[in-house]
Amino acid sequence: MNDDAMDLRARNKQATREAISHAALRLAIEQGPHGLALVRVHDIAAAAGVSSRTYNNYFSSRAEAICAFQADQSRRAGQALRSRPAGEPLDQAVIAAMIELYTDPEPDKAGLRMIMSTPELEGEALKAFTMAEGPLVEAIAARTGTDPGRDLFPAVTAAAIAGAIRVAGRHWLEPGNTDSFATVLRHALSCVFPATPPEGPRDR
Amino acid sequence: MNDDAMDLRARNKQATREAISHAALRLAIEQGPHGLALVRVHDIAAAAGVSSRTYNNYFSSRAEAICAFQADQSRRAGQALRSRPAGEPLDQAVIAAMIELYTDPEPDKAGLRMIMSTPELEGEALKAFTMAEGPLVEAIAARTGTDPGRDLFPAVTAAAIAGAIRVAGRHWLEPGNTDSFATVLRHALSCVFPATPPEGPRDR
DNA sequence: CCCACAACTTGCGTGTCACGCACATAGTGC
């Protein structure tokens, strides 16, 4: 995260990666959901200032490059939950952590609309949201004292959270909606926790 | 579903579609998760008895063909839930409907392992599971008397259910597991409904 | 300060793929 913590090589690599994914998303937004096929690999690479071959060293498909930002954000979900106070109940911790992660800053509506409403990107977008689950499972298990290998609760809850975030994004993009993303996300996550989950480890 | 309800054209089309997807899945399983690149479009088409061009008229990627069966099953989720008795509580209806849909017959372990543990298929597999959500939203909304356009509960719950089914599949495939899929699925879905959802329409 | 090594970028060649187009064939309804 902090550039000073990496050597020059790692910083350059990170910068190249971000330049490519940023260029890919920008060009995709320019063409809109229906003109994705017009965004050539050559154009993305040129816009990022690298060769087409280098683009392929970082991403193996346009979809992967376009959705990279979303995927990176999802990867931070576990860390966001872990950074909440230890005593905080799971539902409150999850809601606070996810709102902080996904609304700082407010998501780019055009970018989110691009990756969530383009059929060719659908699979990669789902992968991006699903990437939050792995880290979340560990964080939830640690907070609730359950064993993710024996108890399905952490994995199911993580999947439900990721699904709620996705649903919140879809709802936020709808034309008539005027609420902030934080508001929508809070409502969506509240549906995941209608009641506080049971105390201590569960049987099986 | 019933062939007699379709004319000859539709039956032939359905048969071709199934022949292609079945051949694709079979060849993929033969090569295993690591040899997916060796399964050529030409081979799939030949195994299904059609030309490569026809294969492309039905599916636009190998992943789509291989995961077609899973996708078709997900599309029936809404109908499965609607076929439960009207008075049955949501949680019981969902659990009964999903167990019936996904364990009749017991899933093919090799096929499920193929689509769930092959990186190149990950996006398409997620799309396949997510396809259950649309029909489920309508069925849940109808059963709970909520408006899916105003209330996020049906969509979030549908996403949670689809996620639970996916988690159950992953857990069922783990080496040490000896339970039937119905058992695993029941446990996973129970995590989605720790308490009965509130009665009647919800605010917002 | 310099040099050997490792990491990264780049150009080229190859095999595969998705898809538009035009034509052949099969099913349908009058």
Added chain:
DNA sequence: GCACTATGTGCGTGACACGCAAGTTGTGGG
């Protein structure tokens, strides 16, 4: 039986993913 439409097929084209080898840039030891 006859037009009409839907579907299957062969061919050609443009794009892409990736292996390979050579050039370039950063790193660390002497």
